Amino acid sequence: MKEQTAEADFTHRVRSDEKGKMVRQVLKNRFRFSRRMFRRLKLGRGILLNGEPVYLTSRVRAGDLLRAVLPEEEHVKIDPQPVPLRIVEEDEDLIIIDKQPGIVVHPTKGYREGTLANGLAYHWKQKGEFRPVRPVTRLDKDTSGLIVFAKHAHAHAFLSAQMIRRRYKREYLAVVRGKFPSDEGRIDAPIARSPDHPARRAVVENGAKAVTHYRVIERFSAATVLRLRLETGRTHQIRVHLAHRGHPIIGDEMYGGDSSDFPMNRQALHASYLRLIHPREDAVREWKSRLPPDIEHLIHSLRS
Incomplete structure (x- = not known):
């Protein structure tokens, strides 16, 4: 899959007690993604299983590597200025x-x-x-x-x-x-x-x-x-x-x-x-x- 610019990247190695579960369920339990996040991931083809695009309804096996790549979205640009930060x-x-x-x-x-x-x-x-x-x-x-x-x-x-x-x-x-x-x-x-x-x-x-x-x-x-x-x-x-x-x-x-x-x-x-x-x-x-x-x-x- 072609790499895309990501706003955030989440990875999870499937545990033995998670085998047979759907991708959506594993990701929701691990990262608490909202419905909106799942929609963005789906539209951006950002759900990968062992490096390949996969459906949210696909089943996982123990040891699989799940990756969720949240694509960047348009946002209001803020002018960068050297304001002191603590x-x-x-x-x-x-x-x-x-x-x-x-x-x-x-x-x-x-x-x-x-x-x-x-x-x-x-x-x-x-x-x-x-x-x-x-x-x-x-x-x-x-x-x-x-x-x-x-x-x-x-x-x-x-x-x-x-x-x-x-x-x-x-x-x-x-x-x-x-x-x-x-x-x-x-x-x-x-x-x-x-x-x-x-x-x-x-x-x-x-x-x-x-x-x-x-x-x-x-x-x-x-x-x-x-x-x-x-x-x-x-x-x-x-x-x-x-x-x-x-x-x-x-x-x-x-x-x-x-x-x-x-x-x-x-x-x-x-x-x-x-x-x-x-x-x-x-x-x-x-x-x-x-x-x-x-x-x-x-x-x-x-x-x-």
Whole structure:
């Protein structure tokens, strides 16, 4: 078979307990391919058994070598630019980045250059890789911390499905104004676009379900350090929920967190922990990120 440019390549040696099963069943059990992925593989003639094209309904024998070659698809080109990246880990399926504050994740109408996506496109170009930029999660411009990008369509679908099924764990650390009253709890308040401002979100009765779990880490006279876990992932969710409870994040001027009396020039919110099931290894992986210097300095000033 003529080699084709692949977005991703998966191989599996058939085990003795898999003999007699259909190709589709073996691949689905091993790699959790979705129906859409199988359609793309079928159309691109990307299913090979011992190096030869094969039907998804074909039966396998122990020792057979199954290969799934996911063909490249058309995508929006991102201009490669040398934006500094803090890469925590990268493999053939995903890349974890520790985002710095002040950087937009993906080009928008107001930010066409200098985004994380531009930096990723440049990073991959330097490696001889040309692929679409697929963020699985997003962070606001002035939020720092861990963010994951999928390197191909299957990884993106696999990781996105985890978020829907709530098997994807994200934790944040925030410093909010005032003394938070309870030590831990759950904020369950629906979120929608603000009727007063197109860029803002607000707690609205008929909005989308939004749930945030919190735990107090440290209290001060004028502020509280919180650890937060997202159960859902609405735009500005943590920022909206904390402002709704009367404790906006310090530095978050959009939601009332004025920082004029604190040493902070952006929202004190950091994505500190990420846990997911790896799309190829089918194993739980986790990553942690230390607090950036500006939030460390803020907490130190509150202690002194």
